[in-house]
Amino acid sequence: MKNLGLTFFLVGLGLFLSLFFMSDYQLSNEDFKSIVKQEHQESLLPEIANILEKPFSNAISFANAIDHAVNTVNEQMRATQQWDQVIYDNYTASLTRAATKGIITEHPTTLFLLIFGLVIGGGVIFSLAGKNSPPGIKNNGIFFNALNNRGWIGILVGTILIAFYILLYFYDAHIMNWIILVDPLQKWINPSATSSQWFLYGFLYTIAVTVMGVRFIMKYRHSKYQIVRTISVMFFQLALAFLLPEILVRLNQPYFDFKNMWPLDYDFFDAWHINMLTSAGGIGIFMFAWGITLFMVGVPVLVYFFGKRWYCSWVCGCGGLAETAGDPFRQLSDKSLRAWKIERYLIHGVLVFAIVMTGAVLYNFISSTNTIFGLDTYTYLRKPYGFMIGSIFSGVVGTGFYPLMGNRVWCRFGCPLAAYLGFIQRFKSRFRITTNGGQCISCGNCSTYCEMGIDVRWYAQRGQNIIRSSCVGCGVCSSVCPRGVLNLENRDEEGRFVKNSFIE
Amino acid sequence: MKHIVILGNGIAGITAARHIRKLSDHKITVISGESEHFFSRTALMYIYMGHMKYEHTKPYEDWFWRKNNIDLKMGWVEQVDFDRRELQFNNGEAINYDQLILATGSNSNKFGWKGQDLKGVQGLYSLQDLELMEQNTQNIERAVIVGGGLIGVEMAEMLHSRNIPVTYLIRESHFWDIVLPDEEASMIDRHLREHHIDLRTNTELLEIIDDGEGKVKAVKTNDNETIPCQFVGLTVGVHPNINLFKYSTLEIDKGILVDELLKTNLPDVYAIGDCAQLKSPSQYRKSIEAVWYVGRKMGETVAKTICGTPTVYNPGVWFNSAKFFDIEYQTYGSVPPYHSSSFYWEHADGKKAMRIVFNENYEVEGVNFMGLRQRHEVWDRWIRDGKTLQYVMEHLTDAHFDPELFRRHEQEIQSKYNGAFPDHQVTIRKKGFLEKILN
Ligand SMILES: Cc1cc2nc3c(=O)[nH]c(=O)nc-3n(C[C@H](O)[C@H](O)[C@H](O)COP(=O)(O)OP(=O)(O)OC[C@H]3O[C@@H](n4cnc5c(N)ncnc54)[C@H](O)[C@@H]3O)c2cc1C
Ligand code: SF4
Ligand code: SF4
Numbered sequence: 001m002k003n004l005g006l007t008f009f010l011v012g013l014g015l016f017l018s019l020f021f022m023s024d025y026q027l028s029n030e031d032f033k034s035i036v037k038q039e040h041q042e043s044l045l046p047e048i049a050n051i052l053e054k055p056f057s058n059a060i061s062f063a064n065a066i067d068h069a070v071n072t073v074n075e076q077m078r079a080t081q082q083w084d085q086v087i088y089d090n091y092t093a094s095l096t097r098a099a100t101k102g103i104i105t106e107h108p109t110t111l112f113l114l115i116f117g118l119v120i121g122g123g124v125i126f127s128l129a130g131k132n133s134p135p136g137i138k139n140n141g142i143f144f145n146a147l148n149n150r151g152w153i154g155i156l157v158g159t160i161l162i163a164f165y166i167l168l169y170f171y172d173a174h175i176m177n178w179i180i181l182v183d184p185l186q187k188w189i190n191p192s193a194t195s196s197q198w199f200l201y202g203f204l205y206t207i208a209v210t211v212m213g214v215r216f217i218m219k220y221r222h223s224k225y226q227i228v229r230t231i232s233v234m235f236f237q238l239a240l241a242f243l244l245p246e247i248l249v250r251l252n253q254p255y256f257d258f259k260n261m262w263p264l265d266y267d268f269f270d271a272w273h274i275n276m277l278t279s280a281g282g283i284g285i286f287m288f289a290w291g292i293t294l295f296m297v298g299v300p301v302l303v304y305f306f307g308k309r310w311y312c313s314w315v316c317g318c319g320g321l322a323e324t325a326g327d328p329f330r331q332l333s334d335k336s337l338r339a340w341k342i343e344r345y346l347i348h349g350v351l352v353f354a355i356v357m358t359g360a361v362l363y364n365f366i367s368s369t370n371t372i373f374g375l376d377t378y379t380y381l382r383k384p385y386g387f388m389i390g391s392i393f394s395g396v397v398g399t400g401f402y403p404l405m406g407n408r409v410w411c412r413f414g415c416p417l418a419a420y421l422g423f424i425q426r427f428k429s430r431f432r433i434t435t436n437g438g439q440c441i442s443c444g445n446c447s448t449y450c451e452m453g454i455d456v457r458w459y460a461q462r463g464q465n466i467i468r469s470s471c472v473g474c475g476v477c478s479s480v481c482p483r484g485v486l487n488l489e490n491r492d493e494e495g496r497f498v499k500n501s502f503i504e
Numbered sequence: 505m506k507h508i509v510i511l512g513n514g515i516a517g518i519t520a521a522r523h524i525r526k527l528s529d530h531k532i533t534v535i536s537g538e539s540e541h542f543f544s545r546t547a548l549m550y551i552y553m554g555h556m557k558y559e560h561t562k563p564y565e566d567w568f569w570r571k572n573n574i575d576l577k578m579g580w581v582e583q584v585d586f587d588r589r590e591l592q593f594n595n596g597e598a599i600n601y602d603q604l605i606l607a608t609g610s611n612s613n614k615f616g617w618k619g620q621d622l623k624g625v626q627g628l629y630s631l632q633d634l635e636l637m638e639q640n641t642q643n644i645e646r647a648v649i650v651g652g653g654l655i656g657v658e659m660a661e662m663l664h665s666r667n668i669p670v671t672y673l674i675r676e677s678h679f680w681d682i683v684l685p686d687e688e689a690s691m692i693d694r695h696l697r698e699h700h701i702d703l704r705t706n707t708e709l710l711e712i713i714d715d716g717e718g719k720v721k722a723v724k725t726n727d728n729e730t731i732p733c734q735f736v737g738l739t740v741g742v743h744p745n746i747n748l749f750k751y752s753t754l755e756i757d758k759g760i761l762v763d764e765l766l767k768t769n770l771p772d773v774y775a776i777g778d779c780a781q782l783k784s785p786s787q788y789r790k791s792i793e794a795v796w797y798v799g800r801k802m803g804e805t806v807a808k809t810i811c812g813t814p815t816v817y818n819p820g821v822w823f824n825s826a827k828f829f830d831i832e833y834q835t836y837g838s839v840p841p842y843h844s845s846s847f848y849w850e851h852a853d854g855k856k857a858m859r860i861v862f863n864e865n866y867e868v869e870g871v872n873f874m875g876l877r878q879r880h881e882v883w884d885r886w887i888r889d890g891k892t893l894q895y896v897m898e899h900l901t902d903a904h905f906d907p908e909l910f911r912r913h914e915q916e917i918q919s920k921y922n923g924a925f926p927d928h929q930v931t932i933r934k935k936g937f938l939e940k941i942l943n
Contacts, residue, residue, distance in 0.1 A: 140554055141554040337565065438800075443546050444560045
């Protein structure tokens with residue numbers, strides 16, 4: 001059954017990947033006229049004439065040809081100082097979409113059902129395969145496996161993920177086939193919308209969290225903590241991150257993810273975002289107030305009572321992906337003291353960057369300016385943050401490096417919200433991982449499987465509780481400990497740091 | 505500044521070294537022939553099973569030793585000249601000590617079976633044994649394990665993780681029933697069978713049969729059955745590793761004899777861990793206890809004595825834990841397999857249980873837990889303070905240590921207790937709100 005599931009899954013994935021190459025591109029005159037604005041048509045036409053009605057065999061060359069045409073026009077305009085004629089609209093994606101011809105445009109719904117049926121069905125069958133064996137921790141063979149132990153499969157998967165993220169963030173026209181593939185679902189949720197790369201991403205993300213969530217639940221089914229926690233992240237991803245915002249848009253309300261918050265949601269205070277919310281009437285104002293209350297009141301109060309886990313391993317989308325799709329890679333996080341040092345510099349650096357950037361953006365918003373200390377805020381702060389932190393760090397590195405550096409690279413080294421939550425967890429919280437007397441045998445399972453790279457054993461073998469700002473409370477250390485030494489608890493703050501007396 | 509030499513880098517020797525370093529600036533040298541760095545012997549099985557790599561079993565990063573000025577010396581000591589205070593290595597090197605701590609650990613038992621030295625027959629104690637096991641179990645069709653103890657069941661789990669069919673010979677009528685009372689032992693029997701381990705109780709090994717080329721081909725049992733196999737794991741216990749001292753002035757019996765300060769009969773020579781044998785162990789404790797925790801405690805104690813505060817070894821209330829495939833086991837205090845009175849509860853799923861042994865005054869002497877996690881500190885205190893069965897039943901929730909959201913069993917246990925001891929009723933714990941929803 002396991003192999004059957006795997007086969008379905010791989011066939012589905014193979015179809016999905018090969019779809020990348022499976023279209024022809026031919027831009028018709030009518031499409032050109034209906035998509036490109038009147039004022040640009042004239043200048044663009046001479047450059048694009050040799051593309052019109054001409055067949056291209058792949059998206060990359062087609063999109064490059066469009067880019068080239070637009071750039072040529074813009075260069076001419078700049079050279080002749082006709083600034084108002086420079087084209088800032090991005091036509092590449094929309095023209096590519098219109099030009100796409102092939103099986104994907106003819107049978108999008110069939111393909112959608114086929115591909116995702118195989119991927120989801122295969123994934124679920126694969127996950128359920130072991131259901132008849134007795135429940136319990138079975139990490140058998142993890143360090144012999146080419147996927148889990150940075151072998152060739154791991155490297156291959158990492159490469160595909162990294163390539164996918166780069167295409168997603170910077171070359172949406174190149175993955176137009178995939179974007180069209182999910183259009184039937186987009187239309188089903190919201191008939192007046194057209195799928196974008198972000199809809200594609202959200203959908204794939206949700207599948208990853210739910211299917212791999214099923215796998216996670218099966219794997220840790222002896223632990224109710226793990227089951228409930230995983231259902232929670234699956235729910236928040238599916239309902240709050242994916243469906244609700246789409247439904248809001250369908251109801252002509254602002255797109256809003258109620259569980260996301262600043263500073264992870266770094267454009268929350270962008271002028272366009274504030275304007276969008278405040279101009280949307282009562283519900284928009286509520287969303288704005290909700291977003292602020294969440295990080296100003298929700299975080300300190302909930303972290304005080306439950307630790308940062310209430311967010312990082314129960315609610316957050318990044319955390320949800322890491323816990324489910326990332327679980328096969330948790331053992332790859334670096335446990336060395338050196339890695340911990342780097343972690344502290346990096347994550348607090350990003351937090352400071354996020355605060356400075358947001359401060360500047362807010363200052364501009366309030367004072368209706370574009371600069372701070374004479375520097376253009378967008379160019380020097382907002383854009384670099386979005387590019388370096390928002391795209392490269394959290395996406396390309398954060399997820400693309402799962403198979404190489406473990407599943408929490410972003411959460412551990414980069415997430416400014418995690419840094420903020422962690423601060424409170426470390427200094428003012430009832431949460432701790434209790435070490436059970438002298439029972440630790442220093443075996444190392446806990447440290448090995450801690451996705452945050454915490455050397456849990458270091459504390460456990462000294463009879464000390466584990467209180468670390470980075471601990472996301474996933475509970476896996478406790479699950480894998482063969483001697484029942486570790487327990488995640490919310491108890492009185494008093495005695496939190498006291499070392500027990502069984503070990504000197 | 506003295507030169508303190510520690511022979512053996514296991515938990516006992518390493519704990520001693522770390523604590524001597526904390527308390528003094530003596531020169532410290534730790535010697536082992538097995539591995540350069542301290543690793544966790546208890547984790548050997550997980551390397552074979554692919555849960556971890558060797559690196560992960562090292563409790564300290566490699567820089568730790570230099571930073572703490574603890575010299576590590578890898579090599580086999582061939583002889584100790586106690587008169588000249590000198591250890592001699594098999595490559596001709598030698599080093600001198602001012603004070604010597606012997607922490608040489610154990611060796612696997614072999615009981616003189618015919619064929620016990622054939623290729624494919626082995627015990628499991630050291631890293632070298634693990635490497636051998638890796639080679640010995642390549643492409644085999646069946647393995648036989650002999651001896652129902654903790655290392656045996658670990659070996660069964662190891663082989664099982666590689667889909668190697670296992671026949672498990674146990675002389676007694678249940679698994680580990682020299683330690684576990686019948687109910688607990690039967691629970692493990694059932695669990696082993698659930699994992700398709702071919703468990704043969706009341707079965708003894710007679711001989712191991714040669715395939716004609718010096719390798720094992722089969723084993724013969726006392727009911728005259730011949731079981732074909734390509735690997736035999738001998739896990740019939742361990743004994744102190746004291747070969748080195750057989751013909752020396754060091755006083756030995758089964759192990760190296762030590763007094764309550766862990767001193768041997770020779771000046772400035774101490775022995776700790778598996779290799780040490782206490783001349784007068786405390787009540788309920790044995791003279792040799794080959795477990796991790798004892799090595800650690802002895803290491804802590806001897807460090808104080810060496811650093812100028814003579815300290816009596818005081819192991820406190822016994823505790824131990826293990827895991828049999830998926831069933832965790834914890835024990836506190838004294839639970840002999842045959843005892844006069846105990847209260848036993850077992851969950852309907854047959855995988856969780858609790859046993860409380862008490863004396864004629866109803867004072868709790870020891871507890872066993874299967875599939876339940878309990879707070880060490882609480883049971884240690886209750887047993888030391890001689891709390892009664894009724895008291896611990898009333899306060900059972902204080903000792904609860906299962907992860908959050910796990911199904912609670914106090915109600916069931918307390919009701920069973922109330923039924924069995926109607927004259928000493930306790931109040932039954934109420935379920936929380938969340939609990940009612942989740943269960
Ligand atoms: C597979 C396995 C699982 C176990 N699981 C558990 C468990 O779950 N819980 C528990 O409490 N206990 C467990 N034990 C027992 C526990 O590991 C031992 O009690 C403990 O490791 C003993 O520590 P030690 O420091 O006394 O000796 P050791 O760890 O044996 O260290 C002694 C070291 O000295 C070296 N040495 C000896 N002689 C010489 C020489 N002449 N020259 C150089 N070096 C020498 C040896 O090579 C060895 O490295 C387990 C044991 C095994 C084998
Ligand atoms: S997994 Fe448990 S026994 Fe092993 S080192 Fe960690 S706390 Fe100790
Ligand atoms: S310490 Fe334990 S609970 Fe915390 S992140 Fe690591 S594995 Fe998860």
